[in-house]
Amino acid sequence: MLFFNFSGLTRRDQQIPGKVVISSQAIKRMDVVVIDDSARMRQLMAALLRDLGCYSVRPYENVDEACVAIQNKRPALVLCDWQMAAANGGVFLDRIRCHPDDRIASTPVIMVTGYGSRDILLESMKKGATQFLVKPVVPSELLKKMAFVLNDDRQMVRRNGRLVYMPPKKKAKAKAAGKQAAQRQEHTERKVPRQAPVPPDKVQSDVWEL
DSSP, X not given: OOOOOOTTOOXXXXXXXXXXXXXXXXXXXXXXXXXXXXXXXXXXXXXXXXXXXXXXXXXXXXXXXXXXXXXXXXXXXXXXXXXXXXXXXXXXXXXXHTXXXXXXXXXXXXXXXXXXXXXXXXXXXXXXXXXXXXXXXXXXXXXHHHHHHHHOOOOEEEETTEEEEOOOHHHHHHHHHHHHHHHHHHHHHXXXXXXXXXXXXXXXXXXXXX
């Protein structure tokens, strides 16, 4: 029997540390594909997802089986192990993100790995991973990644046949607006000289010092 620590999580809306909230109704609508060549890890991940409330969990042993299944029915999310014997997570991302059907190619993918190295993170993101999850998988961390997927508003575009994520527009606009505001403030400070202090003997009696 499998057990998971759900302390701090509620069923009505799954509340997790960092003020991230994901609706239990949204989870119940999720069809998730799990790809891992370890039978034990497939069993663990599938049990965790079902306990979280996902209505459908489809585990697959290898990339080929998973790609056929995704082609027939696009899932809401894919959890794919990075390190696999036959074909690793990078191969899966190549096949999915280069699929000619944009709907298939845009399937959200959370890459799962037992090696949290920066090189693997950068490679998986470059290949089009939506998010990155390090083993051992903690329910609260998985929920954070699922919440990110459900709220991800990044656009995807084709580059050399591969569908890739574009930077979020909101953040880019906010950064540009902040830079412009800082430039205006700097310009104002240069133009407006500081007012010299008024000598005490010339201060009017009806002026309050704050």
